[in-house]
Amino acid sequence: MLRKLLLAVVASLALTAPASAQWAPKGPITLQIGFGAGGETDTLGRIIASVMEEQTGWQVVAENKPGGGGVAMASGLAHAPADGSVIGLGVTVPVMINLVLRGDQLPFKLDSFDYLGTAARAQMAIVARADAPFDDLASLVAYSKEKGGIAASFDAKPQELITQKINATFGAKLNPLTTKSGAEQMQLLLGGQVDIAYGAGVHLPFLEKGDMKIIASVNRTRQAYAPNVPTLIEQGLDLYTDPFFYFMAPAGLADDVKEALATALANAVASEKAEKVIKEGLSAEPVTLGPADTRQMMVDGVEAVGRLFAN
8 A cells, every 4th residue: 555655656746847847948048238348238247147157057158239229139139039048138228219219110029028037227316416506306497497597417318308308397497418428427517517417326426425416316216325305206207217237038938938047037136246246337236026027117118218209
């Protein structure tokens, strides 16, 4: 009787083992990075690939696919095999802008991908010098009207559009000034050449020293480092921009493949090596959304970008 029972248990285990076994790649996984070598996204991608290898034993090869802020990488990835052998790392906003402005011309759509997770979110804020005579969006608008115009710097299209929307919505008089980088914006702000700027992390040391203050969070939610400062949405402007560093794969992954890849990526992002790159190189905090939340973030983000470009 005991022998029959043991045989039954062994047979049951044999039947269930393959179904519960975790997926593993049959060969190397290529992590395509949507930007060129040497930048922050490239550094993050290579750290993630290295840590994934250490933690899983898989072979993970980082490969640069620059062009169009991630559009070139996404264009190729959308038509790659959906077997877990190739995944991508990009930044959301450039791809979202292209989907909104010329989605009918792109070789991919939002649903061309399975979304695997995120690594970080750039914490975007409108900043001013600490001694500026305004502390929030309403007083900024009032000050710009009183002065007959003040200078507002930016280094990316969404920032320019938000500046224009503040003018159009509230009658503010913000005179936009194009710059090449966040660092240049901080120099102009501290030097008094502009009155407000957009900071995505480069402003944090100046904030900690007391040289700057936050006027509004430009993200969907308040900043972790400034929880008392309201978002633009909370201050009456229904706009935001959330630049996430995110992972994706060609649509059609099997459930076990998606789960294994998502788990491996989340574990790699949670490592000390990746956290250091995210905090020091990106001036951000690790954020590991799961596949479902990452997809919803993309859907919501495209809608939000659409509002930015709406007349």
